[in-house]
Amino acid sequence: MNILVVGGAGFIGSHMVKRLLVDHHNVIVIDNLSKGFRDAVLCDSFFEVDIIDKVATGKVFANHSIDVVFHFASFIEVGESVKFPEKYFKNNFEATRSLLDIMVQFQVKQFVFSSTAAVFGNPEYSPIDEAHPKHPINPYGESKLMVEKMLEEFDKEYGLKSVSLRYFNAAGADPQGELGERHNPETHLIPLVLQAASGRRDAISIFGDDYDTPDGTCIRDYIHITDLADAHIRAIEYLRKGNQSAAFNLGNGKGFSVREIIDAAENVTNKKIPIRLHGRRAGDPATLVADAKLANKVLGWKPEFTNIRDIIQHAWNWENKFPW
Ligand SMILES: NC(=O)c1ccc[n+]([C@@H]2O[C@H](COP(=O)([O-])OP(=O)(O)OC[C@H]3O[C@@H](n4cnc5c(N)ncnc54)[C@H](O)[C@@H]3O)[C@@H](O)[C@H]2O)c1
Incomplete structure (x- = not known):
């Protein structure tokens, strides 16, 4: 498959690229390098593009026959999102809308979205399942929940099928030591x-x-980065079997x-x-x-x-x- 990894120079995206290469997929990466690192991208096809730029993003779609999009690109600091909410709504929501518009234009209909536990806000019970009320308590969580809701509408209107994976805390590093976490600033x-x-x-x-x-x-x-990558592979298998859009909580x-x-x-x-x-x-x-x-039940996913x-x-x- 031709798989576009958006945010593939970041922590989770770079590990995903490695897993996809091991599985012999053709991988294309878009990243604006605002937070990521060029040397963490292990595939050859790399485009330094901001997805809010529809022209540049559209060119990548026009030149590659993309089957599936994995979307890891966003800002991720909760505290910063409280101070600068506009930055988060622009990069996490607006830029994602722009990416989805391009997908609709090029008829790409399978999408895996990196969502977060922050969509739930303060826990009303524990452990948190998918039915838990969603009341984010900061703009980061709100921007992610807005994308989840937008995905429901894009499915109804354009048949764009998605899986939202809500990670709790991604952790660990590539067991072979080739990749790891380098957020700046580090908050984890x-x-x-x-x-x-x-x-x-x-x-x-x-x-x-x-x-x-x-x-x-x-x-x-805490969930190991390798287990997260595995959940993404399963999410795509799920979509390719013609299943409905869905959201799953991922944790240990x-x-x-x-x-x-x-x-x-x-x-x-x-x-x-x-x-x-x-x-x-x-x-x-x-x-x-x-x-x-x-x-576990629907995707057969179990952390290793x-x-x-x-x-x-x-x-x-x-x-x-x-x-x-
Ligand atoms: N790290 C965690 O524990 C965690 C937990 C829950 C959810 N998530 C979600 O997982 C995703 C990846 O997280 P991460 O830890 O790898 O973050 P990261 O900052 O390491 O990676 C994000 C990547 O996206 C790129 N990017 C950001 N905005 C972009 C844009 N507009 N256009 C192109 N590229 C852009 C950055 O340069 C960076 O390489 C995020 O969406 C985050 O919300 C992460």
């Missing part, structure tokens, strides 16, 4: 903890240790607290990790864990890397390659 717990272990950061901050959880710190659900179904992550990281790295304790951050729920039963040590070990191997 595991790479931050490992930067504190390697000395690139003087300490890891814990925001609140008085939550209603066994050790008082927040609990999150088992949460780990901030302290458990730090303990596991000390164990993997064999280093003492300095901790700085702060008060709670606004908008941080105590627990965010996915119920991924639907993805359920042991947090493996996830941290792969991320640590990558951290040790710094500077990349």
Whole structure:
């Protein structure tokens, strides 16, 4: 298949490209490199294009017979989205609308969208399944929910079939050590903890240790990047069988607290990790864990890397390659 990976120079997109190449697909990448890295793109067909530019995006579609689009491109920082909401609605919603317009123009009808747990807002129960109410509490989550809703309308109007995959926390790195996470700024717990272990950061901050959880710190659900890539492959198989558009929550179904992550990281790295304790951050729920039963039932998806040590070990191997 000819598969277009939008945002293929970023953390998750670059790992997806690698998996697609292993599966012998013809991969084309679009990325504006606002956050991604050219050297993370392992395929030959790369176009430095912003998808809000319909002319440039249209040229890529005109020159390649695209069968499927994977869409990873967006801004991802919750705090920044609160400060600069317009930036998020433009890049995450408007730019996606522009991409979908081009897909309709070129009659490309299969789309896999990177959505997020942030569409749900504060959990009303845990683990969170697909039926959980969707009340995002920040512009990042809102912009993603708007895309999910737009996809429903594009299906009704144009027959564009989609799967929205709502990741909880993507983590880990390519087990072969070729790729890994390099967000700038980094806001995700595991790479931050490992930067504190390697000395690139003087300490890891814990925001609140008085939550209603066994050790008082927040609990999150971490999913290995390789398992995420596998879910995308299954999403495409699902669509190619002629199934209806759908959305699935993706996670390990088992949460780990901030302290458990730090303990596991000390164990993997064999280093003492300095901790700085702060008060709670606004908008941080105590627990965010996915119920991924639907993805298991419908897509046959089951995460392989359920042991947090493996996830941290792969991320640590990558951290040790710094500077990349
Ligand atoms: N990382 C996570 O834990 C996580 C969790 C839930 C959802 N997601 C979603 O997964 C997707 C990928 O996340 P990531 O961690 O790989 O982020 P990332 O920032 O590493 O990758 C995003 C890529 O998209 C590119 N991009 C952004 N806007 C673009 C545009 N307008 N045109 C072309 N390219 C553009 C960036 O340059 C970057 O390479 C995002 O949509 C994010 O919302 C990520």
